[in-house]
Amino acid sequence: MKPLNQRLWLLSQQIIKPKGEGKPGFFIDEKTKAFLAAICEAAENQEKAIIYGESGTGKSTVCQILERAYPDNTGPIIFNLPKLQGEMMANRNPDHHLEQWLQAHAHRWVILDDFGAEGDWKSFGANINFAYRFFEYRRIRKSPTWIISNLAPVKLAERYDGPDTKRIHERLRQYKPIAADFCSLVGKSELKPYPWPKWKEPEPEQEPGVPCPPHLKQEIEAKLRRIGVDTEADIDKPGLGSQLKMQLFKHQNNEQ
Numbered sequence: 001m002k003p004l005n006q007r008l009w010l011l012s013q014q015i016i017k018p019k020g021e022g023k024p025g026f027f028i029d030e031k032t033k034a035f036l037a038a039i040c041e042a043a044e045n046q047e048k049a050i051i052y053g054e055s056g057t058g059k060s061t062v063c064q065i066l067e068r069a070y071p072d073n074t075g076p077i078i079f080n081l082p083k084l085q086g087e088m089m090a091n092r093n094p095d096h097h098l099e100q101w102l103q104a105h106a107h108r109w110v111i112l113d114d115f116g117a118e119g120d121w122k123s124f125g126a127n128i129n130f131a132y133r134f135f136e137y138r139r140i141r142k143s144p145t146w147i148i149s150n151l152a153p154v155k156l157a158e159r160y161d162g163p164d165t166k167r168i169h170e171r172l173r174q175y176k177p178i179a180a181d182f183c184s185l186v187g188k189s190e191l192k193p194y195p196w197p198k199w200k201e202p203e204p205e206q207e208p209g210v211p212c213p214p215h216l217k218q219e220i221e222a223k224l225r226r227i228g229v230d231t232e233a234d235i236d237k238p239g240l241g242s243q244l245k246m247q248l249f250k251h252q253n254n255e256q
Contacts, residue, residue, distance in 0.1 A: 005040040007069040007199045008062075012036065014197050015065055016058070019190045031181065032058075038178045039066060042146075049146045050115075050153060050172070053180030059148050060113050061191065062180075068198045076109040076146065085118045085130065098130060102137045109144035116151040116159055131160065135171035153177045 002010075018028075039062060042049045051059045060078070067075040084101075091097040112134070138145045149156060153172070160168040 002201075003040075004044055004069060005037060008036055008040060008066055011065050011069055011197060011199060012062070015192050016061070016189050017192065019188055035178070035180055036062065039063075042176055042178060046144050048144075048175045050156070050175045050177045051146060051148045051180060052150070052152050052156075052177060055150050057180040059180045063111055063113070063146070063148060065196070068196060070199070076111045076144075077105065078111045078113055081112045081114050081118045084112075088130070098133065102134065106137070106141055106143060109146075110138070111146040111148060113148045115147040115149040116156055117149075131168045132171065135168065139171065139174075147175070152179075 039051070041047075043066065051063065053059055063076065063078055067078060069075065088094045088097050088101075115131075118130075135145070151159065156172055157169050160166075160172060
C-alpha cells in the first residue's frame with residue numbers, strides 16, 4: 001500500500017480542484033503540502049492533535065479526505081461537536097447517552113469537529129462536563145483522538161481555563177497543535193460533488209509470462225492448427241503460448 005502522505009495527496013488532488021484559470025489550487029500550494037505532511041506525521045505516530053485555523057481553510061475537508069485514505073474502519077471517524085451536543089441535549093438522560101457514545105467509539109480514532117463552538121454544557125442539567133469526560137475516557141484507554149477548532153490553542157485555553165473547566169485546559173495542553181495557516185480555499189478552490197472517491201489499492205500487475213521456447217514452437221503450432229487455432233499473430237506474444245497450450249489441452253480432453 002502507498003504511504004499515507006501519498007494516499008492523502010492523491011485523493012486531495014481528485015477532490016479539491018482549482019477554481020478558475022490562473023488561480024492557485026489548494027493542492028499545489030507549498031504551505032498546504034506542509035500542512036498535509038504534518039497531518040500525516042501525527043496520524044502515523046498516533047499523536048493527539050489540535051487542528052486549528054480560520055474558517056474556510058479546509059481543516060474539516062482534509063480530515064474527511066484523511067478518513068477516505070484508510071481502508072474500511074481503520075481511519076478516523078468524525079463528529080461535529082455542536083451537532084453531537086444537540087443530540088445529547090435532546091436525550092432524556094444525557095449522562096447515559098454520553099456513556100454509551102464513549103463506549104461505542106472507545107477503540108476508534110475519533111475527531112471532534114468545531115471544538116470550542118459548542119454551547120454551555122451546564123445549560124441542560126445533570127452537571128455534565130462532556131469535554132473533560134471525553135478527554136479522560138480516551139486518555140485512559142490510549143485511544144487516538146484529534147479535535148478541529150477555529151480557535152487557536154491560546155483562545156481555547158482562555159475558553160477552558162476557568163475555575164470549572166481548568167482540568168479541560170490541562171488535557172488540551174497534551175495535544176499537538178497543527179496550524180492550518182495556508183491561504184483560504186474560499187474563492188480559489190472548489191470541491192467535487194459527492195460521492196468522493198475512497199482509496200483503493202490498485203490491483204497488482206500480472207507477470208507477462210515467458211515467450212514460447214523456440215524448440216517447442218513448431219510442434220505447438222502444428223497441433224494448434226489441427227484443431228483450428230490461428231497461431232500466426234499470437235504464438236510469439238509473452239504468456240499467450242501457455243494460454244494456447246491450455247486450449248489444446250482442453251480440446252484433447254474433450255476428444256477423450
